[in-house]
Amino acid sequence: MLGLLGPSGSGKTTLLRIIAGLDAPDRGRILFGGDDATGLPVQQRAVGFVFQHYALFKHMSVADNIAYGLNARRRADRPAKAEIKRRVGDLLDLIRLSGFGDRYPSQLSGGQRQRVALARALAVEPRVLLLDEPFGALDAQVRKDLRRWLREIHDRTGQTTIFVTHDQDEALELSDRVAVLDRGRLEQVGTPDEVQENPVSATVLKFLGDSVEVEAMAEGGRVSVRGRETPVSAPPGVIGPVKLYVRPWQLQLVELEAAHLSGTVRSSYRSQGRQRIEVEEAGGQILAVEDFDGVRYAAGHPVGLRINGGYVFG
Amino acid sequence: MSEIFSPVRLAEARPAPVAGEGAGVRALLIGVAITFLALFLVLPLAAVFVQALSHGVGAYLNAFREPDALSAIRLTLTVAAIAVPFNLVFGVAASWAIAKFEFPGKTFLITLIDLPFSVSPVVSGLIYVLLFGSQGLFGGWLQAHNIQILFALPGIVLATIFVTFPFVARELIPLMQEQGSSEEEAALTLGASGFHAFLTVTLPNIRWGLLYSVLLCNARAMGEFGAVSVVSGHIRGLTNTMPLHVEILYNEYNFVAAFAVASLLAALALVTLVVKSVLEWRFSDELAAGRKH
Numbered sequence: 001m002l003g004l005l006g007p008s009g010s011g012k013t014t015l016l017r018i019i020a021g022l023d024a025p026d027r028g029r030i031l032f033g034g035d036d037a038t039g040l041p042v043q044q045r046a047v048g049f050v051f052q053h054y055a056l057f058k059h060m061s062v063a064d065n066i067a068y069g070l071n072a073r074r075r076a077d078r079p080a081k082a083e084i085k086r087r088v089g090d091l092l093d094l095i096r097l098s099g100f101g102d103r104y105p106s107q108l109s110g111g112q113r114q115r116v117a118l119a120r121a122l123a124v125e126p127r128v129l130l131l132d133e134p135f136g137a138l139d140a141q142v143r144k145d146l147r148r149w150l151r152e153i154h155d156r157t158g159q160t161t162i163f164v165t166h167d168q169d170e171a172l173e174l175s176d177r178v179a180v181l182d183r184g185r186l187e188q189v190g191t192p193d194e195v196q197e198n199p200v201s202a203t204v205l206k207f208l209g210d211s212v213e214v215e216a217m218a219e220g221g222r223v224s225v226r227g228r229e230t231p232v233s234a235p236p237g238v239i240g241p242v243k244l245y246v247r248p249w250q251l252q253l254v255e256l257e258a259a260h261l262s263g264t265v266r267s268s269y270r271s272q273g274r275q276r277i278e279v280e281e282a283g284g285q286i287l288a289v290e291d292f293d294g295v296r297y298a299a300g301h302p303v304g305l306r307i308n309g310g311y312v313f314g
Numbered sequence: 315m316s317e318i319f320s321p322v323r324l325a326e327a328r329p330a331p332v333a334g335e336g337a338g339v340r341a342l343l344i345g346v347a348i349t350f351l352a353l354f355l356v357l358p359l360a361a362v363f364v365q366a367l368s369h370g371v372g373a374y375l376n377a378f379r380e381p382d383a384l385s386a387i388r389l390t391l392t393v394a395a396i397a398v399p400f401n402l403v404f405g406v407a408a409s410w411a412i413a414k415f416e417f418p419g420k421t422f423l424i425t426l427i428d429l430p431f432s433v434s435p436v437v438s439g440l441i442y443v444l445l446f447g448s449q450g451l452f453g454g455w456l457q458a459h460n461i462q463i464l465f466a467l468p469g470i471v472l473a474t475i476f477v478t479f480p481f482v483a484r485e486l487i488p489l490m491q492e493q494g495s496s497e498e499e500a501a502l503t504l505g506a507s508g509f510h511a512f513l514t515v516t517l518p519n520i521r522w523g524l525l526y527s528v529l530l531c532n533a534r535a536m537g538e539f540g541a542v543s544v545v546s547g548h549i550r551g552l553t554n555t556m557p558l559h560v561e562i563l564y565n566e567y568n569f570v571a572a573f574a575v576a577s578l579l580a581a582l583a584l585v586t587l588v589v590k591s592v593l594e595w596r597f598s599d600e601l602a603a604g605r606k607h
Contacts, residue, residue, distance in 0.1 A: 043503075053496065057515055058519065072510055121503075
């Protein structure tokens with residue numbers, strides 16, 4: 001299960017449509033398990049595509065929607081009527097809509113429509129399942145349930161799946177591997193852990209979560225901020241002024257004497273057992289710090305910050 | 315899967331209907347509307363039938379026994395039978411192209427489709443005289459090859475097609491644009507050929523709009539006067555359509571026959587109106603089904 005992650009306009013959906021054969025690439029090839037599919041028309045690619053807004057056939061019942069791909073086959077390849085019916089029944093069970101075969105898409109909720117769209121795509125036994133922002137149009141609770149359910153289905157069927165999302169949490173939770181795209185370029189591919197721990201570029205880092213940008217110096221393989229050394233090591237060959245990117249949890253509130261950075265507390269609030277403190281530097285830059293719950297600071301209180309980790313890119 | 319919406323709660327949230335205006339105002343408004351309709355629509359229509367039947371049913375029916383009248387009816391039906399299917403095919407093809415694809419000159423094509431609506435029908439007829447008349451652009455060539463377009467069936471069909479050009483396309487373009495092409499794309503990814511997708515997905519989605527537009531197109535094709543009048547040549551029993559025949563009879567002070575043939579056209583209009591209303595009723599019924607659940 002591969003998640004295509006990127007900001008809007010980064011080319012995720014375009015890439016997905018090219019894989020499906022709905023759009024043509026300017027150059028490059030599309031390989032399915034080693035077979036070149038670049039020249040194949042969309043009908044012969046054997047992909048299951050789930051559209052962002054489902055694109056269910058409004059005038060057909062749920063069962064007819066799911067059976068569409070099977071009925072569209074040439075007579076020689078088409079399963080018998082009874083077989084189609086059995087397959088549709090199985091898929092309805094899989095998407096937990098067993099009694100809904102005779103309903104029409106307009107009679108279903110958003111989450112139910114999404115599941116029907118998925119069953120319709122699975123019915124043709126695709127080589128690869130392609131999902132375009134599968135949960136984009138759903139509200140938060142339904143979204144969460146569907147996510148877990150999709151992962152379950154994936155684990156059970158082993159279906160190769162590529163999905164598009166702009167939501168980091170969704171990509172990191174669902175995918176075995178994440179591909180981060182930016183402005184039409186593939187920035188990094190790796191497991192969710194890899195891309196989070198070792199982002200290859202500032203773009204990937206910034207997209208995967210909050211970070212603070214700090215002016216720093218690289219010297220002798222070490223990075224120092226305001227003349228004080230940090231635990232961050234510089235990439236080989238990088239010497240001179242660099243940008244250091246620090247996650248909120250890599251900053252620690254300390255006494256001013258031991259600090260890399262300093263400023264005054266602007267605001268602080270609690271969220272999910274953590275204290276989140278925003279510190280305003282003298283230059284006006286806002287730094288976000290995360291600390292364990294328990295400390296309390298009033299606005300305007302001067303604080304020092306120590307950098308416990310961070311990222312420098314060559 | 316938890317669903318948050320409950321229809322009961324939604325119904326409760328709906329505001330109470332606003333109190334209506336006074337009964338007097340309502341009666342006045344309805345009265346004005348009905349008087350207007352009666353004066354400008356029902357009265358003329360009734361007059362046609364009254365005039366047609368003023369000398370009894372026998373005289374009325376006699377008007378249709380005349381060979382010239384019969385030939386006019388036959389010609390009108392023939393013209394509609396050619397022009398309407400042509401416009402149906404063109405209209406669907408054009409709306410498909412405009413709604414589902416991006417290509418240079420798209421806006422120009424939409425403007426072009428509208429042209430027949432903005433040009434006077436007389437001009438539409440004259441275009442064909444300029445093209446195919448004996449002094450026209452292709453006149454010499456046509457004469458040399460002994461092909462008759464003007465003052466014959468081909469000319470009348472061409473003029474009718476030109477005038478009724480926009481009906482199907484104008485109705486379908488917004489409909490198809492609104493529906494987008496994701497359903498067709500879904501059908502293609504499921505292995506359907508383009509034609510199969512058209513038959514099973516596109517056509518069912520536009521069927522009522524299509525029927526509606528064909529109906530209007532047909533009504534116009536049978537009733538067109540101006541453009542056809544220019545290219546027909548008014549040869550009795552040969553190139554007179556029903557509207558032209560009505561004019562000739564009227565000019566000859568043969569009022570009963572004129573109004574008798576006119577009543578056929580009026581009847582056609584009424585049938586169109588009824589079918590159109592039924593279609594609109596079906597439309598809204600389908601739409602309501604989506605909202606009810």
